[in-house]
Amino acid sequence: MAAETARQFEALEAQARKIMFVFLNAGYEAVAPAIIQPAGVFLDAIGEELRARTYVFTDPDGHELCLRPDLTVPTCRLHLERNSGGKLPAKYCYNGAAFRFQAQSADKAHPREFRQAGIEAFGGSDRERAEAETMALVVEALKAAGLRSMKLRLGDLGLFRAILKAADMPPRWRQRLADQFWHHDEFHAELKRLATDPASTSRRIPKALAGALDPGKPEEAEQRLAEYLEREGIELIGVRGASEIAASLLARLADARSAPLAPAIVAAIERYVAVRAPARIAAERVKEIVREAGIDIGEALAAFERRLELLDKAGVEVETAEFSAEFGRALEYYTGFVFEVVAPGLGRLSPVAGGGRYDRLMKSVGAPDDVPAVGAAIHTERLLAAVTGEIL
Amino acid sequence: MSDPLILAVPSKGRLMEQTAEFFAKAGLVLRKTGSERGYRGEIAGLDNVEVAFISSSEIAANLKSGRAHMGITGEDLIREQVSDAAERVEFLAPLGFGRADVVVAVPRCWIDVRTMADLDEIAVSFRRAHGRWYRVATKYLNLTRRFFAEKGVADYRIVESLGATEGTPAAGTAELIVDITTTGATLAANGLRVLDDGLILKSEANLIASNAASWGPAAEAARRAIMARLAP
Numbered sequence: 280m281a282a283e284t285a286r287q288f289e290a291l292e293a294q295a296r297k298i299m300f301v302f303l304n305a306g307y308e309a310v311a312p313a314i315i316q317p318a319g320v321f322l323d324a325i326g327e328e329l330r331a332r333t334y335v336f337t338d339p340d341g342h343e344l345c346l347r348p349d350l351t352v353p354t355c356r357l358h359l360e361r362n363s364g365g366k367l368p369a370k371y372c373y374n375g376a377a378f379r380f381q382a383q384s385a386d387k388a389h390p391r392e393f394r395q396a397g398i399e400a401f402g403g404s405d406r407e408r409a410e411a412e413t414m415a416l417v418v419e420a421l422k423a424a425g426l427r428s429m430k431l432r433l434g435d436l437g438l439f440r441a442i443l444k445a446a447d448m449p450p451r452w453r454q455r456l457a458d459q460f461w462h463h464d465e466f467h468a469e470l471k472r473l474a475t476d477p478a479s480t481s482r483r484i485p486k487a488l489a490g491a492l493d494p495g496k497p498e499e500a501e502q503r504l505a506e507y508l509e510r511e512g513i514e515l516i517g518v519r520g521a522s523e524i525a526a527s528l529l530a531r532l533a534d535a536r537s538a539p540l541a542p543a544i545v546a547a548i549e550r551y552v553a554v555r556a557p558a559r560i561a562a563e564r565v566k567e568i569v570r571e572a573g574i575d576i577g578e579a580l581a582a583f584e585r586r587l588e589l590l591d592k593a594g595v596e597v598e599t600a601e602f603s604a605e606f607g608r609a610l611e612y613y614t615g616f617v618f619e620v621v622a623p624g625l626g627r628l629s630p631v632a633g634g635g636r637y638d639r640l641m642k643s644v645g646a647p648d649d650v651p652a653v654g655a656a657i658h659t660e661r662l663l664a665a666v667t668g669e670i671l
Numbered sequence: 672m673s674d675p676l677i678l679a680v681p682s683k684g685r686l687m688e689q690t691a692e693f694f695a696k697a698g699l700v701l702r703k704t705g706s707e708r709g710y711r712g713e714i715a716g717l718d719n720v721e722v723a724f725i726s727s728s729e730i731a732a733n734l735k736s737g738r739a740h741m742g743i744t745g746e747d748l749i750r751e752q753v754s755d756a757a758e759r760v761e762f763l764a765p766l767g768f769g770r771a772d773v774v775v776a777v778p779r780c781w782i783d784v785r786t787m788a789d790l791d792e793i794a795v796s797f798r799r800a801h802g803r804w805y806r807v808a809t810k811y812l813n814l815t816r817r818f819f820a821e822k823g824v825a826d827y828r829i830v831e832s833l834g835a836t837e838g839t840p841a842a843g844t845a846e847l848i849v850d851i852t853t854t855g856a857t858l859a860a861n862g863l864r865v866l867d868d869g870l871i872l873k874s875e876a877n878l879i880a881s882n883a884a885s886w887g888p889a890a891e892a893a894r895r896a897i898m899a900r901l902a903p
Binding site (some may be wrong): 322323461488504513514523527 | 780786796801803826
């Protein structure tokens with residue numbers, strides 16, 4: 280239902296004016312990034328899953344382009360273009376079309392062309408304040424558009440990272456668990472492997488090579504690997520060089536020599552990822568879990584609680600907001616706080632708004648360094664349906 | 672009389688010859704009507720069948736849309752081009768020719784990558800080192816996405832490749848590939864190796880019926896006649 284009739288179009292426009300009024304009043308500058316985006320930059324940032332739903336095409340000059348599947352990445356590119364490096368603080372708002380392929384079986388809550396109204400804030404130094412402001416402003420805009428009742432969901436990847444950091448384990452295991460956090464089944468499989476049989480992946484290394492490599496002498500590894508490839512008549516092809524492959528093999532051999540992950544730590548991680556409760560109760564539960572495991576994540580917990588206070592002060596009903604440890608939204612670019620707003624009648628798979636912190640996205644679209652960034656967007660067709668009571 | 676059955680068969684190459692042999696063994700002789708260079712034909716002695724000689728890559732699309740009632744093509748092409756294959760088409764018989772495996776292959780020098788799980792494990796470190804996801808060259812976009820999703824591999828990027836896919840890792844335009852192989856010799860010659868659990872599909876030519884085509888009495892009768900000859 281992408282504004283198929285004049286009446287729908289007018290209703291969406293009227294709603295967008297109310298939303299944008301809230302954003303503009305809060306000091307966000309209205310921008311209109313390009314609808315057609317270079318596919319390369321965009322797709323490297325979002326991953327193949329969303330790429331499969333992105334309309335990609337080649338223009339007559341042979342350039343690979345796409346119709347933007349969301350407005351966050353285009354706004355990042357706009358910010359980068361305006362001030363090289365993207366370091367200067369800026370706050371933007373927008374209302375515009377985004378496009379995603381939907382399978383033929385998709386329902387009306389998932390149109391292939393839809394309009395997102397959103398905000399993005401770059402370079403804010405007070406992290407929790409910026410996050411609370413983003414969420415509070417989106418909730419205010421939803422209310423201004425007439426949404427009477429909503430359910431809020433929160434997540435915080437910072438808590439998980441803090442637990443990993445405080446728990447005793449080799450740094451590469453931390454990295455691996457953090458990388459796998461997004462993939463539910465793989466994450467649990469990896470946790471189990473580290474707890475029971477960390478040597479398992481080293482057994483797939485050919486014996487002759489495993490014997491030649493010494494995790495205590497990483498500086499020799501590349502040479503040993505090169506010798507092995509030479510002997511076996513294997514050519515080194517592609518950009519992934521011998522040093523990279525050798526480092527990966529060494530990590531596995533080091534895994535084989537490491538003691539398995541302590542049961543208390545495994546239990547703490549598993550209990551943490553299972554936490555799902557109203558936000559304040561969740562904070563208490565997390566405190567209990569880390570206390571029992573004997574690890575300290577005071578700073579991350581303080582940030583979590585401070586954010587709740589700031590949200591509370593800004594008029595967001597945090598008492599009923601649900602915290603879910605595993606909630607990270609489907610897009611992998613989020614790096615910290617995340618939130619989602621679900622409207623009655625539309626269900627969890629069709630949130631009317633969502634957003635969070637994405638500190639690494641600017642770098643992946645071309646900034647020299649990471650830039651602190653928080654943003655959120657409203658799915659305006661769903662919002663209109665929720666407000667008018669039309670069942671999608 | 673209602674519309675005839677349209678049978679889509681490959682218009683050239685080894686696949687066309689093998690298809691003709693397959694039908695001939697059952698006493699069904701395919702022959703062209705009109706010019707020898709034309710693309711229309713019939714089966715000698717069978718009424719209500721119109722043979723359409725089309726490029727094998729387009730047969731799947733014809734079965735999907737229902738323009739052809741029956742056709743002969745590789746299972747790989749159906750699985751790739753018809754997302755709801757179970758509803759749109761019916762696999763009537765595997766034919767024992769046109770065999771090819773659709774596989775995931777990586778450079779042989781990737782000693783640390785033997786399985787899809789290994790592939791997943793190096794994704795993030797690859798990105799840290801090179802500033803982008805590794806690229807998978809393939810013409811099987813949908814098969815690749817489905818298989819990688821099943822195996823829990825999400826951090827990659829597909830680059831579409833319509834020919835000489837095996838050469839892309841050495842040329843530096845992709846890091847790994849998803850492609851068909853019969854003996855594995857071409858892969859090896861290009862410095863590639865199939866992952867231990869990298870078999871996506873064992874494909875061969877199949878006789879396939881379209882559920883999307885309009886099956887009138889004449890087409891139904893022709894189908895029964897063909898099937899009776901093939902499986903007496």
